Amino acid sequence: MAISRRYSASDVAQAQFAKATAHLQLDAGLVEYLLTPKRELIVHFPVTMDNGHIRMFTGYRVHHNTVKGPTKGGIRYHPDVTLDEVRALAMWMTWKCALMNIPYGGAKGGVQVDPKTLSQRELQRLTRRYATEISILISPEGDIPAPDVGTNPQIMAWIMDTYSMHRGYSTPAVVTGKPIAVGGSQGRIEATGTGVMFTTLEAMKALDMAPAETRVAVQGFGNVGGIAALRMWEQGCRVVAVSDVNGGIYNGRGLDVGALMQHQARSGTVVDFPGSERIDNHDLLICPCDVLIPAALEGVIDELVAPDVQARLIAEGANGPCTMEGEAILLDRGVLFIPDILCNAGGVTVSYFEWVQNLQTFFWSEKEIVQRLREIMLESFQAVWQIARQKEIDMRTAAYTLAIRRVVDAVEARGIYP
Numbered sequence: 070m071a072i073s074r075r076y077s078a079s080d081v082a083q084a085q086f087a088k089a090t091a092h093l094q095l096d097a098g099l100v101e102y103l104l105t106p107k108r109e110l111i112v113h114f115p116v117t118m119d120n121g122h123i124r125m126f127t128g129y130r131v132h133h134n135t136v137k138g139p140t141k142g143g144i145r146y147h148p149d150v151t152l153d154e155v156r157a158l159a160m161w162m163t164w165k166c167a168l169m170n171i172p173y174g175g176a177k178g179g180v181q182v183d184p185k186t187l188s189q190r191e192l193q194r195l196t197r198r199y200a201t202e203i204s205i206l207i208s209p210e211g212d213i214p215a216p217d218v219g220t221n222p223q224i225m226a227w228i229m230d231t232y233s234m235h236r237g238y239s240t241p242a243v244v245t246g247k248p249i250a251v252g253g254s255q256g257r258i259e260a261t262g263t264g265v266m267f268t269t270l271e272a273m274k275a276l277d278m279a280p281a282e283t284r285v286a287v288q289g290f291g292n293v294g295g296i297a298a299l300r301m302w303e304q305g306c307r308v309v310a311v312s313d314v315n316g317g318i319y320n321g322r323g324l325d326v327g328a329l330m331q332h333q334a335r336s337g338t339v340v341d342f343p344g345s346e347r348i349d350n351h352d353l354l355i356c357p358c359d360v361l362i363p364a365a366l367e368g369v370i371d372e373l374v375a376p377d378v379q380a381r382l383i384a385e386g387a388n389g390p391c392t393m394e395g396e397a398i399l400l401d402r403g404v405l406f407i408p409d410i411l412c413n414a415g416g417v418t419v420s421y422f423e424w425v426q427n428l429q430t431f432f433w434s435e436k437e438i439v440q441r442l443r444e445i446m447l448e449s450f451q452a453v454w455q456i457a458r459q460k461e462i463d464m465r466t467a468a469y470t471l472a473i474r475r476v477v478d479a480v481e482a483r484g485i486y487p
């Protein structure tokens with residue numbers, strides 16, 4: 070079954086925000102200000118394809134809020150990218166950065182394209198043109214993009230190079246998630262998946278779940294899902310099911326994720342991994358497991374899927390994988406959520422480390438990176454867990470109240486200009 074796209078990501082983001090603000094006494098005008106994106110850029114641009122023909126593409130860059138610092142947020146290449154989706158993702162970045170205590174506002178970008186249908190040369194031309202179109206917004210001081218679905222370190226290197234050519238000197242700090250050769254950080258590629266593992270283990274501890282007895286299912290086997298599956302397997306959990314856009318695989322005795330990574334690198338998919346049973350993306354969400362890690366796209370756990378989900382713990386590797394209706398059904402059943410703005414914040418945290426290293430032109434070891442990442446992830450998890458317990462609210466609402474409060478403190482300290 071294809072991933073559900075029946076809902077508006079912005080509606081989900083706004084409903085989550087509204088649920089949290091019910092616990093904060095905020096002025097109505099301030100609430101409206103916090104909900105409204107600061108600026109939204111839509112670009113339509115031509116790319117010369119390898120066959121010599123011109124093809125038009127549409128891209129976006131949205132800045133949600135800049136009160137706490139320059140904006141930060143990934144760039145997505147996917148055929149279903151819309152302004153509504155980019156807007157929601159930008160808002161989630163504002164709360165995520167505030168929650169992690171990282172001095173950034175939220176942004177997001179995207180191009181409506183299936184990158185798998187382009188040659189490397191076409192992908193490079195598209196990236197350089199899109200980077201040029203959005204260069205009125207991006208800069209090391211103002212807005213720093215990073216990879217998201219369908220983009221990768223190579224694409225970040227092309228953005229960095231394009232921006233640097235315009236400036237006349239190398240500007241590594243304009244993007245994060247770059248290859249190490251051009252100022253990337255140790256540990257950045259694995260950061261989001263590693264952060265998912267840190268928060269999931271912490272939640273498992275709170276629920277008294279021993280890794281050796283824990284069955285894990287992961288939807289999406291890309292940068293986030295692939296590494297999260299690997300890390301959970303390295304921690305001794307039984308990874309029973311994984312999937313990608315081509316479908317899923319299941320083995321109740323557990324998959325050898327190390328071997329699966331090699332299979333995927335060879336064949337480009339997890340499907341047909343020896344010793345596994347073929348399932349689809351719907352089966353994956355409802356398979357017998359204790360921990361479910363949705364790490365593909367938004368809106369996959371809706372009110373139709375939720376009643377059949379078997380996991381006790383949902384670790385949101387993806388941004389916005391649960392609709393409000395889906396989440397409500399699962400919360401009623403006592404399922405614990407590690408909300409996306411906490412669970413997958415390892416990526417932006419190490420992106421922040423990369424930016425800091427670029428600005429000071431001084432690089433840290435992988436050990437230092439992972440240690441600092443672990444500290445920040447655990448500290449943030451504990452802060453959210455404590456609020457959830459004290460106020461008897463769910464983890465997402467707790468995370469939002471903390472993040473929104475921090476942004477409100479910044480608004481109040483700065484005042485409204487003029």
Ligand code: NAD
Pocket residue numbers: 071072216217218219220261288289290291292293294312313314315350364365366367386387388389413414416417
């Ligand atoms: P990716 O492109 O590396 O991987 C995406 C995975 O999802 C791939 O395995 C792909 O095959 C699969 N997929 C795509 N469409 C699918 C479909 N219709 N059904 C099932 N699977 C499908 O992307 P990523 O960077 O791993 O991002 C995944 C999610 O994590 C997104 O929600 C993204 O916003 C979020 N995220 C990513 C990062 C990061 O650092 N990369 C950080 C925070 C959040």
